[in-house]
Amino acid sequence: MELRFSAEDLAFQKEVRTFLKENLPAGLLDRSDRGLHPLKEDIVAWQKVLHNKGWIAPNWPVEYGGTGWSLTRKYIYDREYFLSGAPQTISFGLRMVGPVIFSFGTQEQKDTYLQDILESNTWWCQGFSEPGSGSDLASLSTRAVRDGDAYVINGQKIWTTFAHWADMMFCLVRTKSDCKPQEGISFILIDMNSPGVEVRPIVGLDLDHTLNEVFLDNVRVPVQNLIGEENKGWTYAKFLLGNERSGIARVARSQYQLAKLKQIAGVEHQGNGLLIDDASFRSQIARIEIELKALEAMELRYLSQEIAGRKLTAETSILKIRGAEIIQAIRSLTVTALGPYGLAYEPDDVFRRRNDGPIGPEHLHGAMADHLYQRAATIYGGTNEIQRNIVAKAIAG
């Protein structure tokens, strides 16, 4: 066991830290600090900066534009990235469909899509969940029927984050039904401008619009948009969801947000004192920080197992469960830190149209929105109940 990084890795860490500090735009950082989603043009511009630096896709092989970093360097990069306060780059292209395309796609598909993903020219969205298929994803019923050189697709997708900004959707569709549900699913790429694609907004608890329903009505999709083999889509989806789980503990992001919470508690008055001097409030912060230390230790220990060549299974579920619970605790306590002002709430678009000053303290805006949004952290990507089922199966042997 050895805790320290090598001198070369430490130099790399310094390089990453310096670059991010010098290049992260203030407006992007402010929204991220508040817990607000980045604006589309801001995050695209930022991803282009990262691409120009060569750092946009650390998890891609070098031949496709990746960095060629070791697991340790990827860990260091991710950690520094989130400790800088930067918002996560959008996953749909870079972490989800990109790896599926370079792993299972045809040469033509690689040539068509990968470079635009790296350059953030194309915005992707994820067409997996359906109204009747959440945790039980394999029960999905959107149908694709072969008709000449195209598939004709009918059905409905839901919880499609940023579909209203998307150019393309990677989608799971049913191509066969007289078999086990998992064996009749295909993975296909749909141009969002195709006739028959309709995106309807879902307004969230935060009264903001990030989620959508996507209705597919006789949408014709060329057969060359099929990934891999017909009816093998479940394999590619599982590969994709496996990739989604790296960095799932969100340790550095939580550490950053916990530091922000301490700053807020350090300026919030409580009569003659400050909130940070309130012993029981401090204890609440301390307890979360201790939970976070254990999560970080656990993540590092699992990383070391991966470096040693072991394959992780239930461990990623453990990291997801605790990571989601901890982020919720931090964002909940951040609203608590606002005191009576925790009641005040206006949606982000109203805030941005305001002519007079912001409501209450400067740090108010965004805290409740993110608290509400993070309620979904224990739901999306496999609910904590489903994650616990996975761990249960693993420890039962």
Added chain:
Amino acid sequence: MDFELSQEQIMLRDSVVRFVQDHYDFAQRKALAQTVLGHSDENWKIFAEMGWLALPFAEENGGLGGQAVDVAVLTEALGSGITLEPLFSSALLGGRMVETLGSDTQKSAIIPSVLAGETKLALAYSEPNARFVLTYVETTAERSGEGFVLNGRKSVVLQAASADRIIVVARTSGGVADAKGLSAFVVDAEASGLRRQDYPTVDGQRASDLWLENTPGELLGAEGCAAPALNAVIDAATCAVCAEAVGVMQAVLDITKEYVSTRKQYGRAIGDNQVVQHRLVDMSIALEEAKAITEMTAMQLDEGVPDISAQISAMKVKVGDAARFVGGQGLQLHGGIGMTDEYPVGHYYKRLMAIEAMFGDTNHHLNHFASAI
């Protein structure tokens, strides 16, 4: 010892339940929350006609002489509809301050029109630097001619935008943190030097920050003795809002039970999973505890038990914890659909979040209780 409702209380509860059924289905409430006013003057008339505004006031002031237990029956039943009308700000806060502190002339000038729903009041007591400390008041009031002028800032004043008069707590003597030297004033909503910043609250209601600059105010009752009245009024309102939380949590439990019995995944209702059943059990237990301690506290308030404040804090802590748990798990068991504005459970959750931050949050009351042991 008797936790059973009286015939009158059952009638009160049933009339509120009918009102919620008729006027507060989810779509109606959602539309109402999006209006400028944020509530309905038509509904407000019903509140007055049904005697709900008169309930907490003494008979000698034209009220129904209802006690804390009666108010709890009212607010718990209103909780199922998460109603938006300013019952708290006008009757339970502003009105009760007038009743507690006002001279006979002031009471007879103000209270009858509050009971009739013709005048709306708000109570401006909290300040940006006070957090939940009621007696930390930087706003000052000084004699000026016949009356007083007020200077300072008040924060998160519930329903100030629709109030005709605002009861403002200000300091007439002493240092900012002194319990002594607080007075209450009646300030006209149109008074000179009064500026408001209005905003919605997370639960679809309305609040405002107020800036007072040489704003004229009429002293309520005698000078310098507002603190005990403010404490008593906030204690009673805390009990009422905890009862509302009980009603809200009951609604969360009901819709969640319904949802898990109809939502199917992996070929069966998700409620068939034991982990979901146990979650519902834990939510029920939290609700039972919250209901019991709230009713107990209401009865103690009515008994006039001395040093009630620790009991109030115990109730608020227990209800605050229950609200977070029941509300949070209500969302969790709904999955994605619970995260949407289109589905009721999230609206109940947001009201529970708001209640947790009203009249002292869990941390504040835990500290207060701890200091009393």
